[in-house]
Amino acid sequence: MSTIFSKIINKEIPSDMVYQDEHVTAFRDIEPQAPVHILIVPNRKIATVNDIQEEDEQLIGKMFTAARKIAAEEGIAADGYRLLINCNKHGGQEVFHLHMHLFGGRPLGPMLLRR
Secondary structure (H helix, E strand, O other), rough: OOOOOHHHOOOOOOEEEEEEOOOOOEEEOOOOOOOOOEEEEOOOOOHHHHHHHHHHHHHHHHHHHHHHHHHHOOOOOOEEEEEEOHHHHHHOOOOOOOOOEEOOOOOOOOOOOOO
């Protein structure tokens, strides 16, 4: 089943793409939560972290390598940034195509609010 991210990867719908290679695609979030908010997705659909297999280890590593490159290009590597992957409904995942959020451009504060 195709997702909105699959359509972005295949350039079927427009996006503000910042990076693409044969393994991963990265584009700006349409509702940014920080001055820099980029989504990094594998070009092959993996629904959730729970669906990652041993043979996906290199692909997942490519997501982190892309994050490092993009953070440097965006000028946020030195000050720092946050990488976030949500998994399933309680984890906050809305699109079931694995994706990593790259946030930066300002101090991001605590990871979670205490309750």
